[in-house]
Amino acid sequence: MPLKPNIPDPKSEARRVGFALVGIGKLTAEELIPAARTSEDAYVAALVTGEEDKGEAFARAFDLTEEDVFTYDEFEKLADREDVEAVYIVLPNSLHREYVERAAKMGKHVLCEKPLGVNADDAQAMVDACQKAGVKLMTAYRCQYTPHHWAAREAVQSGKLGDVKVLDSVHVQVEDDPTVWRLKMDYAGGGPLPDIGIYSLNILRFVLGQEPEWVFAHQHQPKGDPRFKEVEESLSFMLGFPDGVMANALTSYDAFKTTTLRVMGNKGSLLMDPAFPYQGVKLTISDEEGETSPTFAPYDQFGLEFDHFAQCIRQDREPWTPGEEGVQDHVIMDAIYESARTGQVVKLPKPRKKLDAFRGAKPRLPGKK
Amino acid sequence: MPLKPNIPDPKSEARRVGFALVGIGKLTAEELIPAARTSEDAYVAALVTGEEDKGEAFARAFDLTEEDVFTYDEFEKLADREDVEAVYIVLPNSLHREYVERAAKMGKHVLCEKPLGVNADDAQAMVDACQKAGVKLMTAYRCQYTPHHWAAREAVQSGKLGDVKVLDSVHVQVEDDPTVWRLKMDYAGGGPLPDIGIYSLNILRFVLGQEPEWVFAHQHQPKGDPRFKEVEESLSFMLGFPDGVMANALTSYDAFKTTTLRVMGNKGSLLMDPAFPYQGVKLTISDEEGETSPTFAPYDQFGLEFDHFAQCIRQDREPWTPGEEGVQDHVIMDAIYESARTGQVVKLPKPRKKLDAFRGAKPRLPGKK
Amino acid sequence: MPLKPNIPDPKSEARRVGFALVGIGKLTAEELIPAARTSEDAYVAALVTGEEDKGEAFARAFDLTEEDVFTYDEFEKLADREDVEAVYIVLPNSLHREYVERAAKMGKHVLCEKPLGVNADDAQAMVDACQKAGVKLMTAYRCQYTPHHWAAREAVQSGKLGDVKVLDSVHVQVEDDPTVWRLKMDYAGGGPLPDIGIYSLNILRFVLGQEPEWVFAHQHQPKGDPRFKEVEESLSFMLGFPDGVMANALTSYDAFKTTTLRVMGNKGSLLMDPAFPYQGVKLTISDEEGETSPTFAPYDQFGLEFDHFAQCIRQDREPWTPGEEGVQDHVIMDAIYESARTGQVVKLPKPRKKLDAFRGAKPRLPGKK
Amino acid sequence: MPLKPNIPDPKSEARRVGFALVGIGKLTAEELIPAARTSEDAYVAALVTGEEDKGEAFARAFDLTEEDVFTYDEFEKLADREDVEAVYIVLPNSLHREYVERAAKMGKHVLCEKPLGVNADDAQAMVDACQKAGVKLMTAYRCQYTPHHWAAREAVQSGKLGDVKVLDSVHVQVEDDPTVWRLKMDYAGGGPLPDIGIYSLNILRFVLGQEPEWVFAHQHQPKGDPRFKEVEESLSFMLGFPDGVMANALTSYDAFKTTTLRVMGNKGSLLMDPAFPYQGVKLTISDEEGETSPTFAPYDQFGLEFDHFAQCIRQDREPWTPGEEGVQDHVIMDAIYESARTGQVVKLPKPRKKLDAFRGAKPRLPGKK
Structure with missing residues (x-):
């Protein structure tokens, strides 16, 4: 044998x-x-x-x-x-x-x-x-290519949570080394926001399929800490989505590693905690019936990215997260930094169409476990 | 026998x-x-x-x-x-x-x-x-009288979490009945904020022992919903504490019951989830060593309140949460509503002294289990 | 108003x-x-x-x-x-x-x-x-009257877990006081087995709806401990159910409070942990799709008992757990003690009929939350 | 840069x-x-x-x-x-x-x-x-080389749990393919016991540092299932350790993947769940103070094995799990099968010395996270 x-x-x-x-x-x-x-x-x-x-x-x-x-x-x-x-x-x-x-x-x-x-x-x-x-x-x-994040999106968009009202996300970690390029404005373009806060921003947009209409933000950049001479240490931002939906987010380079997403509707809620690790994402959906945590066959997040882009090349399709999707996060992050600088709410331009305005062909998800 | x-x-x-x-x-x-x-x-x-x-x-x-x-x-x-x-x-x-x-x-x-x-x-x-x-x-x-919330405060103030940088709290629930007094401005003075959002506000202040310096807020009051003719449906607020510490909070009367508190420092973090129920509060403290959830002998939150006030009367001491503590939350909530109305950051008056500015004699906590 | x-x-x-x-x-x-x-x-x-x-x-x-x-x-x-x-x-x-x-x-x-x-x-x-x-x-x-235990039984009997193969239950706690009647053979009739191990035995039988065919057991009664002069300190028992289904159980009066039930089938499994407290029973059902924990409206276990018996009296029905159900646990516990004494497997008499052989009218369960 | x-x-x-x-x-x-x-x-x-x-x-x-x-x-x-x-x-x-x-x-x-x-x-x-x-x-x-399992052993042997009284372990999974060599007696020497039940046996011995004195076992081998023509489908075994300590274990090739270890002492308990995966082992230690789950820097279990054996070769030391350790599990598994065959308790030979009788030089553990 x-x-x-x-x-x-x-x-x-x-x-x-x-x-x-x-x-x-x-x-x-x-x-x-x-x-x-x-x-x-x-x-x-x-x-x-x-x-x-x-x-x-x-x-x-x-x-x-x-x-x-x-x-x-x-x-x-x-x-x-x-x-x-x-x-x-x-x-x-x-x-x-x-x-x-x-x-x-x-x-x-x-x-x-x-x-x-x-x-x-x-x-x-x-x-x-x-x-x-x-x-x-x-x-x-x-994170726009994993079965966990798609299951979260499905829970939101299928109405399983009822009407979504408020959302909350955290992505913070400690950056100890003052010499890394991520702390240099010329290399990074910002601090924790474009590096890790972007996950919160991007996934909030992804699960809703909608674009924020305004932002408010406040940042903290301590004097005397060699790590934060050029970029912010911590930043809090609030996003206003259509129909009065509001989202809060926190990002920091000086807080114990935490990555979460919480979406609350009037029929149920979902929690991803941790929300953004390479491995071990956990999703829990709660409603009157109880709590459910779906499991999926093991997958490699980067492998799924490679696969999707290769398939788009072979089949001549627009990727699900094309350059435009990356631009849109920058438009919003620019507004976040402007709000943090001015202390004012910053309005965002209306996107072209209703849902998934900046996204292309849906990726093929790996099967259930 | x-x-x-x-x-x-x-x-x-x-x-x-x-x-x-x-x-x-x-x-x-x-x-x-x-x-x-x-x-x-x-x-x-x-x-x-x-x-x-x-x-x-x-x-x-x-x-x-x-x-x-x-x-x-x-x-x-x-x-x-x-x-x-x-x-x-x-x-x-x-x-x-x-x-x-x-x-x-x-x-x-x-x-x-x-x-x-x-x-x-x-x-x-x-x-x-x-x-x-x-x-x-x-x-x-x-919540200022339970061993769980005091253990959270102790974790924050003892330095166990390192320097606290960002905090986050959610208190939302669904209020179905449009006739309850809690939805009438004349009776309630506001919507979910003074009823349940106040828990987030109050416990954020309690664990830090400090007072916010400014607030920003945005609220949503849908047209056509008979429940929200007079008061807000949902409200998001951001608080700026001394030394650049920032806190986000969400409250709503139309979102699936959720009550949480998260405090993130540069050495560790804590999560209370659920944070504010009458029974079943759960506290988890995380750091490089791992996660710890303390347990305590069963207690009755209202009994602890009764006991504390009765002891203060017998011993002629100022209660831990005197009227002044209640006034201070109103000062901040007034500012939150002002911010929501004007769309501007609202500065708060400096409190009299540094820590626990509005609090009296510490309560006696029940013993460990 | x-x-x-x-x-x-x-x-x-x-x-x-x-x-x-x-x-x-x-x-x-x-x-x-x-x-x-x-x-x-x-x-x-x-x-x-x-x-x-x-x-x-x-x-x-x-x-x-x-x-x-x-x-x-x-x-x-x-x-x-x-x-x-x-x-x-x-x-x-x-x-x-x-x-x-x-x-x-x-x-x-x-x-x-x-x-x-x-x-x-x-x-x-x-x-x-x-x-x-x-x-x-x-x-x-x-425990035969709560929505949690009935949901566990339903998961087993509906085939949701596939064919059940093995089960496991623990009910242990520390009994400190050597003077309590529970440690006196004349008052109690045994040690932890009839007091807390009986929960494991009873709920194993309840979720399967079947009766064991044989038992094996081993007990420990330490010399010199004043608490265990008359009754066992700890007891392990194994039950053989029809079709080769096997269940293990542990009970003890000198082990840190633990109450669990685990049922494993070839399509899924369930865990109750804790399984037998007055409040806070938690049930989790796992299969290829993920984990689900049902929630129920708050209930009082003793209230449900009172209600059922009162309804049986008013409607002249046999209670779900009549005296015969209690006798059957004694028949099995007698065999467990015999096995512990002789070191031999003890066969049990065949029960009268297939499912729920010793039970009466099904109780009315409280509604979903 | x-x-x-x-x-x-x-x-x-x-x-x-x-x-x-x-x-x-x-x-x-x-x-x-x-x-x-x-x-x-x-x-x-x-x-x-x-x-x-x-x-x-x-x-x-x-x-x-x-x-x-x-x-x-x-x-x-x-x-x-x-x-x-x-x-x-x-x-x-x-x-x-x-x-x-x-x-x-x-x-x-x-x-x-x-x-x-x-x-x-x-x-x-x-x-x-x-x-x-x-x-x-x-x-x-x-599993004898990971920080998680050593932390479990330390909790047991340091007295943190008090005197250990009872233990429980499960290792079951579904083996679907009737043609695999693991189901052929000539190739495998048994069914789930030597393949996965051995983890329970081996880790029970490891955390205690002691050897069982007797075993009792019962197995199930269904007629007509092509997978189990030669080997058992499920097997339950009970182990008697010195001082009356008892352990239960379940293993099966036809039950939903479950791997656990539970150790209960009179001051506390520990749970590993899952206990034996390549990645994601979780340890929780409970006592009167609460629950603690230690975390460790990421490690590769097979890398730790390679490292230890290579170090033993370079430094001419006896490995922590030498051949003798493997023989001892076979001695006990032979007794388990004998008990399952005869329906009798089988006594085991006394080992040579008290603790870790069959083990060599302690491995060097990777550092804390």
Whole structure:
């Protein structure tokens, strides 16, 4: 009787979409490369890094050759690599635009880490560049691709919670190291808001399918803390959605790791706690009947992202979270910062249409457990 | 071998403080009278009600005689009842002031349900009346008397959570019946804010021991819903505390019952969920070491209130939550409503001193389980 | 606008069934009397106690007169009290039989605390006495009357869990006082088994609706501990049900309070934890879809018992847990003790019919929340 | 400012211990190889498989060359591979002995999956072979190497729970496929007991540090189910430990996935639920003060195993779970099956000494989070 190994039998690389990963940091090493290995639709075809030695070590470790490693200066050499159909930008925020534009010029599709840029104008320029070049642009909002977050959205939009009235989200953590680029305004474009607060903002919009009409915000930037010379330490924001629906959110770089989402309707409520980890998201839906926590077959959030974008490329569809979705969060974050600066409510422009105004083709979700 | 019954052996009534309960509603019937029965320091000596029949039925049911039942018109007859040393006002908010003043005139100490009045001026008048009459006034903030809420405060103030940065609280529920007095501005002085949102406000202040410096708020009052002709349906408010600490809160009369408090510091966090029920409060403290949920011997929140006020009377001490504490919540709620009306941040007056500015003698907590 | 008190408006006493409570201990004072006060179908009409003073204090406290208090010697005087239609026996186990028989002779229906007697013969004699006298006998198994335990039973019997294969239950607590009657063999008939282990045994049988075919047990009775001179400290038992279904159970008087039930089928499982408290029972049902915890409107377990027995008396039906149900637990506990003594598996007699062999009319459950 | 990638910088391979993985199934592919990649003390130097194609595919995928892949027939060629200091046997149970003996003859140290063999004699032969050859043998009991299980053991052995009285463990799951080798007696040596019930047995022994004195067991093997023609479907066992401590356990191949451990002492209790998953073990310790759930920095259970065995090799120490530990579980499982067959209690031989009778050098635990 033979052993029965359960090794994934991926599509041949010819049918899968080859990605160049641009930037080799912790996220690339610990999440993206492992995720790509198990993707049915994508694979890592090349690495782009500033440190050639590290790139080669990675290549050896992850089954690539030295020919697959490029320095930032050699980025344009990817143009000749037909197997590289897309790039995944995993660089500091302020570099996104440059590399998105360079990739678009080469005709490569682009998956770009969140936040899309450093402000709305910056992000819009990326959308424009990709549109002009006829390549697809997707903002890497992993939480819009998981069965847990879709189940939350379904609970909201199906009416299971009744009419939604108020929402609440927290995403805070401690950033200890004053030297990281995330604390430099030129690199990051802001503090915790564009890095982690953006999850609250993005998922509040996602579960409602609607856009806020106004914001109010207040931020705190303590004097004398070397970490917060340039960016805010903590920020609280309030969002006004259509029909009087209100949402509160908190983000901070100096508070014990907490990630939650709570949606309260007049028939029931839902809680995600934790709401945004790579693994271990927990959803609980409560109503008069009791509490329910759905479970799903194990999934890799980054693998689901890779799969969706690769499928959109193969099937020529607009991604669920295209560049426009990334721009819209920047429009709102710009308004949040303006409100924090002026102490005034800031009105937001009306979006084009009612639901999911900035989103594309729905992703295919993995099956139930 | 005898059976061992475990019947409380209360102090003789001579040593306990006799209360007249003013107003016989659900709270009086289901919570206050049972609580008083097990109190070591207090007992129910009289009932005041508008419906004499009901009062007499209650008297029969709860071990009093017809002589112990008074109509509202007969309220002043309590002056001759030496056994009635205190009154507990359990009437619609707008009637608090009248009955507090009438009680003070008779020289009776007053325990008054929250909110103390319908606005800060109204509440301050009660404080003044009691001061002038030389009687004690306590605002019935039950959550400031439980071991759970004190353990939360201790976690905050001991530094166990590190420096507190952001806080969050929710108190929402569905009010179905458009005819209740709680939805009439003249009786209630507001909607969910003074009824249930006040818990968030009050406990945020209690765990920090500090006072907010400014507020921002937004409210929703839907057109066409007969319940919300006079008062708000939902209200979101943001509080700015000293040193840049920020707190968000949500309250609503049309959202599935939820009561939470979350405090996040840079070393740890705490969650109360549910935070404000009569029974079943759950506290969880999290830090790098893990999660801890303290348990306590069973207690009756209303019994603890009765005990504290009775002890303050016997020992001539200021209650932990005197009238001033109730006034301060009104000052802030007035500012919240002003902000909601004007769309502007509203600054609050600086309180007199640093910690627990409006509080009196610390209550004695029940022992560990 | 009038206040809207929410006082229960019980049926007139004429239609309710009057009970005499026999034995005034902690259970009577803290649970039974409060429960009876809110029952729609029952009320306390008399008290029987060994200590006349205490009885009279209780009478005063609970709205009865001195005429409603009887000593054990005066028990037969209840015969003349037409308003006393039933007695509730809350005495040490070894006294149950005497008082059941004396009550039956007077033509009073009997609700008797668990365990019904001190062994199967003792319990059977009670059944026989009541049958002969034409009065009803109900064993007070409160957990067979709650919506939580019925929801567990429904999950098992509806096939929601698939075929049930294995079950597990724990009921342990610390008994500190070596002088209590529960530790005396003559009064109690055993140690933790008939007092708390009986919950595991009884609820395992209840959720399955079936009877065990064999038992194996092992007990521990430490030398030198004054508490366990006469009865076991801890006891483990295994039950074999039809179709190979197996259940494990643990009971102890020297282990930290734990009460659980776990039922595992091939499609899902359920957990009750805690399983047997007066308040706060929690049920969680798990399957491939996730976890569900039903909630129910608040209920009083003892009130539900009172109601059921009173309804059975009014409608002349057999109670859901008649004397026979109590006898059957004794038959099994006798076998458990025999197994513990001999170290051998003990076979049990086949019951008369398939499901719910020893049970009567289904109780009416309170509504959903 | 450079990116700060956080790539592990492992010891050079010269200092790490090279392992040959023998058998390429799901465990090897999904757990062992990823674990070895992040180990500081071990690495995968070779693969042994029956299917050369698969081996080569794996080699390519995991950074090895074709020269690193061996068929079972070529196993002895590892003798010449000095970089292969140890083998990890991941074969069906009945093949463990042959490969352990062949490895020992080559002078390779052996890490062997649980159960060590198919019965006590089989397992003892492996211990003897390794002893004779002067190589180390470790049984791969991953749960004896995690911070969670050590925290549970510490709670038990430190007296935090008081005197432990009763324990309870469940490990059940559904095995759907009638063709797997785990359901064939010749390959597996039993059913769920040696595969998953062994976790309960092993961890009960581990947390107590003591050995059972007797066992009782009952098993169910349904007629007509093609899965259970050779092995039991479900098995319940009871263990008697010194001083009257009793433990119950359930195992099954036809019950919804459940893995728990509960330990109850007279001062507190602990619950692990789930107790045995690769990830997400949860420990809760309860006592009069409340509940505490410790958290730990993320760890890889298989990585901890690799590390410990590699360290034992480098430092010439006896592993914490040597072959003897694996034999002892077989001695007890043999007795469990004998009890299930005979229906009698089976006494076990007294172990050599008091605590941790079959264990070696304590493992180094990873730090707190």
